[in-house]
Amino acid sequence: MTAACHRVARSLLADPLTNKGTAFTDEERTANGLHGLLPPHIGTLESQIARRRLALAGMSDDFQRYVFLRDLQDTNEVLFHALVQSDLEGLLPIIYTPTVGEGCQRFSEVWRKPRGVFLSWPNRERMADILADPRFDRVKVIVVSDGERILGLGDQGAGGMGIPIGKLALYTACAGINPAQVLPILLDVGTDNQERREDPLYVGWRAPRVRGADYDAFLEDFVSTIERRFPGALLQWEDFSGKNAFDLLARYRHRLLSFNDDIQGTAATAAGTLLAAVRRTGIPLAQNRFVIFGFGAAGSGIAELLVRMLRAEGDDEQTARRRIWAIDQQGLITDALSDLPPQQAPFARPAAETANWTRSNTGAFPALYDTIVNVQPTVLIGTSGQKNAFDAPTIHRLAQDCAMPVVFPLSNPRSRAEAEPEDLIAWTGGRGIIGTGSPFAVPGVAQVNNVYVFPGVGLGALASGAREVTNAMFLAAARGLGELAPSDGPLLPPVTALREVAVRIATIVAEQAVLDGVATRPPAALTAEKIAGMMWHPSYA
């Protein structure tokens, strides 16, 4: 064997996209000089899965399993995805919410191998060079974060990379996007998390966050580089802080095929699940009163999509908005508040409305409990990141005035959930219709997480060759999801059905792209069969 042959052998094993480990066949070992680098037994994908499952079963906690699975992903991607596929329900909570949250918090502690790219402020002149790597020639889906609002865990700096990696693992697991075509990106513009910055192990750039005009210029450079390097690729903005999330979406949604998962993906998931919930309660959508607690990216995204749905049911704009009570840090959002951000202002209630309210708190603006007492909502959604904000008195009061209250504590991970589902069931006397953002193994409770929407939206946008992702495409996704709801039990199909969910959503989204005039492929190419046929499956064939 020549030195070059030895190098090829090494690189085949070192590249997680080509490595098959013990499953390299005898012929492949001979042709590529792999004999001896591997033990002599020739394994199969099935035997490899069995070995890894045994190792997972022997571990005592999910964080260990997370680290193990991340290492497997960086070693052999076919095996990683075959293993995930073999137990989506068991492994999703490890590679994704909630364990991925700890994966971001402890990212530096467990950092081992590079995956994706870090575009940092000190390297800003090198952005195009970094992305020019021919390894990225096939990239079709990018998930990017700047790590500032990781789930409900706040600023994690470079550790936020765990989220793009996790979301893209789900693009493959649920939407069948080839792992060779995905690229996680972390924009490292510093971190305002002092604990991270002072951690001697921290792998990110140790500086306060770059903000203002410098941040905007950096993002503009990033977007222009992406436009040139990956024309037609889909970009998902993920876990940016509220204001940046809205600004970036507005600035770039018509320039790049892109969407914001926390605003639009979460909205479509929550709104779709609400459609299923109101079928159960028998109260038509436009006769509900919605309280949304926590009015950042997710909360206001849900509210906007709800308004679209209510308008489709005949409400005028004003009437639709008045069915929603938005609560943020200061309390109920009313027009007595000055300088409301643009996503909140349209939901400000007239301050006069609360003048005669029964109040137990003395703050300037009614808090959640008083809003429940006076509004008597039928739907309560939590997107606040505030653990236990839905406490017993609040939920008892909600259930006192409503036969079947719909309660969605959506904040992630579990350590940030507004309530535990068991408690909600008890406090509503079993009458509540419950959905959570993180998975809980509680019978009857749906996981209302954007994983039900973003893989399908992405697949549909790519399949149709869409030029942009329109609001109508998300509305269609929400309706499609609502129609997939089982007639009893949890409000959403089980996690084990996520691949079928993604195909269905993708088909609906692609149809809507055609209707909106943004598709570049003909409708005949966009049937469910054709879209399912595009999906990658983990196998060594």
Ligand SMILES: O=C([O-])CC(=O)C(=O)O
């Ligand atoms: O990642 C998740 O589980 C849902 C999500 O986008 C978030 O909470 O930011």
Ligand SMILES: [Mg+2]
């Ligand atoms: Mg997110």
